[in-house]
Amino acid sequence: MTIQPDDPRLVLAWIQAWRLRCCPPDTILAGELTPGLAHHLQHCPYCRQDREEALPPPALDLAVGPAGAGISPLPGELWSLAATSAGWGAKDRYYSPPVVLVMDVVPDSGGIVVVQTYGDMALAGPDDIALGNGCSGFAEPWNRYTVRTTDLAMRMGRVSDQCAAAVRKALQENACHAPEEGSLLWFFRQVEVETGYHFTQQALAGVYPLGNSTSTSSLSALDPDTLAEDLRLLPVRLPEIRPGDPPDQLLARTMPADDLLPLAAAGQAHNRITILFFTVLRGRIREVRAVPGELTLQAVQDGMLQVSGRCDICPVRNSRWIFRWQSREWSIEPLPGQHGMADGVFWAVFPVADLREPEKGELTVRVLLFPEEGDAC
Numbered sequence: 001m002t003i004q005p006d007d008p009r010l011v012l013a014w015i016q017a018w019r020l021r022c023c024p025p026d027t028i029l030a031g032e033l034t035p036g037l038a039h040h041l042q043h044c045p046y047c048r049q050d051r052e053e054a055l056p057p058p059a060l061d062l063a064v065g066p067a068g069a070g071i072s073p074l075p076g077e078l079w080s081l082a083a084t085s086a087g088w089g090a091k092d093r094y095y096s097p098p099v100v101l102v103m104d105v106v107p108d109s110g111g112i113v114v115v116q117t118y119g120d121m122a123l124a125g126p127d128d129i130a131l132g133n134g135c136s137g138f139a140e141p142w143n144r145y146t147v148r149t150t151d152l153a154m155r156m157g158r159v160s161d162q163c164a165a166a167v168r169k170a171l172q173e174n175a176c177h178a179p180e181e182g183s184l185l186w187f188f189r190q191v192e193v194e195t196g197y198h199f200t201q202q203a204l205a206g207v208y209p210l211g212n213s214t215s216t217s218s219l220s221a222l223d224p225d226t227l228a229e230d231l232r233l234l235p236v237r238l239p240e241i242r243p244g245d246p247p248d249q250l251l252a253r254t255m256p257a258d259d260l261l262p263l264a265a266a267g268q269a270h271n272r273i274t275i276l277f278f279t280v281l282r283g284r285i286r287e288v289r290a291v292p293g294e295l296t297l298q299a300v301q302d303g304m305l306q307v308s309g310r311c312d313i314c315p316v317r318n319s320r321w322i323f324r325w326q327s328r329e330w331s332i333e334p335l336p337g338q339h340g341m342a343d344g345v346f347w348a349v350f351p352v353a354d355l356r357e358p359e360k361g362e363l364t365v366r367v368l369l370f371p372e373e374g375d376a377c
Contacts, residue, residue, distance in 0.1 A: 013122040014184045015046075021191050023047050024094035036088035043092055073102045073112060073152055076164040078135060082153040085202055090302055095198040099156055100147070101131075101139050101167065111345050112152070113296050113310075115167055116143040116196050123188050127177040129167050132160030139163060141170035142177075143192050145200035145297045146308055146345070171271070197299045197306070219320060219368070222247045223283040230285040236276070251278065251366045252324040252331060256290050271295045275311055275365040293346075293365060303353030304335075307363050312344055318370035323348040325361045332361070 023029070023044060028037065029051055041048050073079055081097030089095045100114035119137035121130070128138040135157050159167075170176075179185040228241050231254055239253035256274055272294055279287040295309040305325060321341050325332045325348075332350045339348035346365065352358035 010122055010184055013120050014188060016120065017118070017123060017188055018191065019046060020096065021098075021195050022091075022093040022095075024088075025096065026050075028094065036092070036094070039092040040088075040094060073105060073149065073155070075102050075104060076161075077102045077158050078117065078131070078156040079114075079152045080154045080156055081147065081151050081199060085151055085199055089198045090194065093194075095195055097153070097199070098195055099137075101159060101164075103144070103167065103171065105149075111146050112149060113144065113146055115171075116140045116145075116192060118192065123185065125177050125179060125185055125189075127170065129163050129170065132163045133158060135159060139167050140189075140192060141167050142189070143196050144171060145196045145299075147199060151199070151202070193299060194301060197301050200297055200299075200308070201306070219247050222280060222285070222368075226284060234285070234288045236288060248322050248366075249331070251276075251368075252322055252326065252364050254366070256288075271309075273309070273363055273365065275367060277313075277367045277369055279369045279371065281371070295363065297347075298359075298363075300352060300358055303351065305350040305352045305358055305361075306347070307350075308345065308347035309363075310344055311341070311346060311365075320368040320370070321346065322364075322366040322368070324364040325350040325352070325358070326364055327361045330355065330361075 023046065024037065024040065029047055031037075041051065078099055078101055080099050083097060086096050087094070099117050099119075101117055102112055103115055104113040105111075117131065117137050117139050118124075121136075121138060124130070124138045127142065128140060130138050139159070179189060224247055227247055227250060228238065231238055231250075235257040237255045237257055239250070239255075241250070254276070256276060272292060275291045275293045277289040277291055278285045279289075291311060291313050293309050293311040295307060297306060297308040299306050307325070321339070323334050323339050323346075332352065332355070334348040334350055340346070348363075350358075352361075355361070
């Protein structure tokens, strides 16, 4: 499917999508001229005209209860996000809550992996999947992110089994259509991804603690003089050892040996990564394990790259998580305090404004475990 900009129906569908995703509701548009509204009016001719011509809407006093109270979302269900999560955000837009398709519930963390949906099939691409089961619209497998249970407001229905299976397959294969740059479909998908980014940012603050809350042990516990020596005894491939390399940089560049760790050599899907867990005893690395991880979010906005994912393991109490976004040419550390791991879900935010093609990097995760007597997974 190629969207032609001279098709009046598609142009109208795009304008409606823009207004739905980027413009404030009438109660805010006709209300007080706040800084957020003033900035938005500078960019949006539709809202400027509506504010000049429309009568103020009636004042509504809607009681909004706590979001997500007592709900148990299940995979395959459609949920609206809570109105309490709406608001002004990047690019002077007002982000109204979309309807999302629940794909996975992360046990014990309050996190939910969702796929965003949209209601007008006129803007569906060849890789979008009709919801079915009497529901209008389509699921966007290319727009997956994480929210909290408390971010959900109302169950809107359930998609067909065929839709749920097709979306899950698309997520596993991680293959998506690349619309022609500058087409209406391309612009629509940019707005959809930016909408999801806005809501998952809020979720990260609740699902994932600020800082490295699980990292109660310091890299200073490692003996830097014997680190390379210890690594050479393990099934890993060491990088070039440079004098003065700090332990975290050396570990970030250390890769699993393909012959002994076939998980890393099996040609994983793009959203799968191999996380190396190193066991540290009395300042020496004694063991390494390869653990599969899954990326659930990778998005760049305003010079920041945000990633999050899952790792279905139970680390010991004392651990140190190391995150890097790197390629052959560069290695970027997360912003201070903007990374962490809790209940099987990890996240990190990297500054990438100075990189020409940040999307060509890869996420590297290394974990140091400092077991104490009695620790167990």
